Amino acid sequence: MFAHLDDVGADSQGHPSGGDQEPAWRRGLNLRQLDVVTHPGGPLLVLAGAGTGKTRALASRVARLVAEGTAPDRILLLTFTRRAATEMLARVGAMTDHRATAQVWGGTFHAVANRLLRRHGPAIGLSPAFTVLDQADATDLVGLVRTSAGLGEGRRRFPRPDTMAAIYTRVVNAQVPLDDVLAEAFPWCRDHHDDLAGVFAAYTERKRRHHLLDFDDLLLFWRAMVCSPDTGPALRATFDHILVDEYQDTNALQADIVAALGAPCGNVTAVGDDAQAIYGFRAATAENMARFTTTFPTATVIALEQNYRSVQPILDLANAVLADAPAEQRPDHLAKVLWTQRPGTVRPRLVTCHDELAQSAYVCDTVLALREEGIDLRHQAVLFRTGHHSDALELELARRDIPFVKYGGLRFLEAAHIKDVMALLRVVDNPADQLAWHRALDLLEGVGPATRRRLHGELGLDDEPAAALSRFLAGDLGLPAPARQAAGELRAAWSDCSTLELGPADAIDRLTPFCVLTFPGRYADAPARLADLVQLARSAPAGISRSRFLTELTLDPPERTGDRAGPPHLDDDYLVLSTIHSAKGCEWRAVHLIGAADGNLPSDMALGDRDGLAEERRLTYVALTRARDHLTVTFPLRFHVHRHGRDDRHHLAQLSRFLQPQRHLFDEIADHHEDGPTGATLPRAEVPAAAQVDALLQDLWRR
């Protein structure tokens, strides 16, 4: 869990804490923030620049509402991650009655939708015992539908399941017709329009029949419930105040929900910063910010521009990066310019490195040097565009025994073995879950597609799915010989899980012997994967039910293997490595942005369209504004071309086009050469000049 959410420190604004009579929620706020907090009711749009204390303002507003008598369970606080909700409510609790605060409805759109649908689903004809599919499950199911529709065989090539799932989710979340989505984002699939439509229809039908909801369904059904003339009025009357954080990263569907929920009471507070919109790929549109005043014509608009986080030289750079954006991408009515009263004149550093190795060495050196100056590792972070950009650095950190945690890399739940165990649990939880059966049966050696189809029929998964588990436990299914022993073990384990009603932790323990039998044949690193099962079991809160454990894990997955066990060593200091996306809302005293080369940032995949490029610029802005005191930007001059080439080709890089015009705002450090003093003894400008010669030559023979 991130320790450093937006301006966490209670006194990070450095205000004197006023008189003792002053209520806690009023303390340490500037006038603008106070306007946000004391806004009586009615729609409110807060334009909150990076580091301007929006978390504080929002938390204080909730605290004021509670302190002044609003029933906490009639407040809805929607945040981007569950982490953010937890953090914010903890702060609210510190300002008012923390037991009352626990009643506040807080969480992501998806998590809140889940809660509401479990409670009220039957009213709109939804079984409350639905299973939530995560993205990977949904993709698998699309794949199954694709196969059973006989697509992809012979004939023309057909989009792959993950592409199809991406198209589907875009259509739903953006609420844009398939035709347009294909034209705009997936032009190479346009010929398959009709087949895609068919697959989507079959996919939907299948989900409905088996009581499965994917992430998108959670939003769709919530919206349906709140818009229905039957259930809507009662549901809308449930909340007196709705507050939405990170409004710039909501999509069309989410905006609909906010509009519908807020229509009667009008007490909607939306907080966001269009300059930090970085989830366009997930169909979020910052236009929701601009549209807010149309949806709620009486809305009050308040801009927070005083930054409490960064020193001025860092803000100057961040402001300059934004100001360079083409004019049409900067709507006037949302304009903000960050300023600060924080003293400090240290300028950001720009370091041109010889290659990735040199970059890693430089970052390690800098991190350690800053620690000597008193900045603990935990107050420093290394940020990068994509997960694997930190590969080289991770090796170097390990070599030097510098502890670190990485966010935003491979997710725990996506690891195959974790999905295996989850599937085993899901079968017990819901014997009608075909996807789970599918995966579980696949674990048996000697069982392939054909045997699985036969078992599918014999277990009655289509006709009488509720009895499938007892049929399996009754045995005698004519399994192939290699599967017999493992199947026996599975039977015993499932039987115990079911009859003894084991909780999730015990159930995982009970299923482990089966995994011990089957993992070695499937995975080269079986022992490590088995060890993860212990972690998984330990992550289950005491007393939680199996099904609740499963959905919570789906909606709020741990970031990476081992995360649930807490940081590497509890009282150890460790460096944070994070993608820029995962760093949203966080801050550190020192930030090291690596790989800031054109092609990485902006990613060369975004070069095609204007919107994509604009989003990359905002991403750069987000990265820069995470830093409080120290900002180091590095980029390697040469890096491996790991595209189609197999040889050790290098590729000369140039500084990110977003930073190139701002070089004068940096202190530039000469090329950092990994091995030896060669570079260090040269005059400063020497090596970059040489690099420019190389770049010039490169330009001459490129294409």
Place this chain on the structure above:
DNA sequence: AATATCCGTATTTTT
């Protein structure tokens, strides 16, 4: 019917 082999294509960010 399950497993081994070959081929073509994608590409990043996450609830």
Place this chain on the structure above:
DNA sequence: TACGGATATT
């Protein structure tokens, strides 16, 4: 390169 998917082999 790496991975999914389709074909060839045991």
